[in-house]
Amino acid sequence: MKVLLIVTVILVLLSLLLDRQKTWLGICRGMKMFLGILPDLLVVLVVAAVLLAMVPESTMVRFLGVKSGPAGMMMAAVIGSVALVPGFIAYPLAAVLHRSGVALDVIAVFITTLMMVGVITLPVEQRYFGWKVALWRNGLSFVGAVVVGLLMGLFL
Amino acid sequence: MKSGSKTFAKYVFTAAFVVAVFVSLRFDSAPGITAGLHFREFLLEMAAFLPLMFVLVGLMDVWLPRSVIERQVGSGSGIKGALWMIALAMLQAGPLYGAFPVAQLLWRKGCGTRNIFVYLGAFSTLKLPMLTFEIGFLGLRFSLLRTLITLPVFVLIAVIMDVVLRPKGLVVRDPADEGV
16 A cells, blocks of 8 residues: 555656646546546445445355365355455455465465455446456456466465 | 436435444444444545545546557557556555556557556556565465466466457446446
């Protein structure tokens, strides 16, 4: 997060130095785009929050913990695809899973699907790319995440 | 023309949820409160990075001329274009939905289809803020291995997307331009 803040502040200052008017125009355009997607995004966050309340982290840990091998990997891929868990929760969760005996390749699948595949965010992705592209990207990413897990298993 | 009621209608669902959370608080109903706390968590996460992403998008919009984007990361840009995309993605932060507006801007300015998906792949898996977190919790070895394996995988996904979309071409819309 800090990296992004530093990069943004430096670029805004640089931009202000070069052309004040252009800078404000850019920031205004950015904010207009932000407000354009905000309502959809809020709906997604509400749905994600309700889902997470119904299926708490402890349940996820239990589901991921009991199975290993191919079944565990598929379970990790499905949970990772549906869940919308921020990084600052996902990594501590992954560390807990690892300590409780879940194999690292299963954890790699979980992390990778969590990052690349977003079933809950599809309504937002679809607003930008359309359903066809959104489904293709998520489908390929799902397969890709499993491939990453299998390859990790070979090296770990 | 945008009417006030239309703007309001888009927030009805979220507003209803917030009201429901307050009702849960009043009657001390655990599921509603838990959902409310998660929502606040997600909201704070979004507020911490998304406005910054949009400021970056706005600045890129006014400063980067189409000719530069086309030359550097257009469809004929090769490996150098992909490296630009990865470098841009690594300096950013937040969940994947923050990358969609950047992808929209890049597309509008002439970025190639393959590079759009290289950007999305790199954004989801190689962001520096995320990598530091990952190394802290799962170790350098895990992080390095995952990074090295994921890179060719998402590049391959981008190549496939490019082939799939070639007949009709990629279109990325800006939701702010459309009504509802």
